Amino acid sequence: DVLMTQTPVSLPVSLGGQVSISCRSSQSLVHSDGNTYLHWYLQKPGQSPQLLIYRVSNRFSGVPDRFSGSGSGTDFTLKISRVEPEDLGVYYCLQSTHFPYTFGAGTKLELK
C-alpha cells in the first residue's frame, strides 16, 4: 500500500494566520493517465469530511481561495491563509492513484 506521511499531527494557529500541511507519499502519485490523484479534505467536529482540493491544486466548488494546494510526484502541500474559525478541524490527504486508496493520518488544526 502507498504510505501517506502527513505532518504535522497537530498545528496550533492564530486566527488570521497562515499554515502549511505536508503530505508525502511512499511512491509517485502520477497515474499512467498523467493525472495525480492527490486530494485534501477537512473534517470539522461532528461532520463528515468535506472536499477542499482535488488533484493536487484544484479548489472544489465553494472552497475559498484561502486554500491552495501544490506539489508533484511524492511531495504535496496544503496552504491555508488568513485562517478563520470555520477552518478548524482535522485535515486529511487522500491518494486515489494506486489501489487501495490511502489516507494520511490527519492534521488537527487548532487555536493557539
Place this chain on the structure above:
Amino acid sequence: EVQLQESGPGLVKPSQSLSLTCSVTGYSITSNYWGWIRKFPGNKMEWMGYISYSGSTSYNPSLKSRISITRDTSKNQFFLQLNSVTTEDTATYYCARQWPMYTTDYFDYWGQGVMVTVSS
C-alpha cells in the same frame, strides 16, 4: 441535491456480521462509483471498497474476504457487509460518491456517517 444517508445497527457482537445501508437521493447510483470509508477512533481513515455504476466491485485487500458491497438499483441503495467482525472494526462508517462520472477520482459527496461499536 445529492444526499447520502447511512443506516444500520450501532452495536454488533464480535464474530457476527456488520450490515449497513447507504440510501442515495438526488442522483442515480447507476452512474459513478460509490464507496465505503471508515474512520477509527483516533482519526485513522481507511478506504474499504466501492461498487461501480455497472455493479462491479473493488475491495481493500486488508479486508480480505470479509467484505461485500452490493446494491439495489430499484431503491437507489448500496450496502456494506463485513463478516467476522472484531473490536478492531469499531469505527464510524461513511458512504461517499466518487466524481467525475465513471472515474475513480475524488469523493465529493459523503453521508453523515454511522458509528458502529463491536462489543459483546
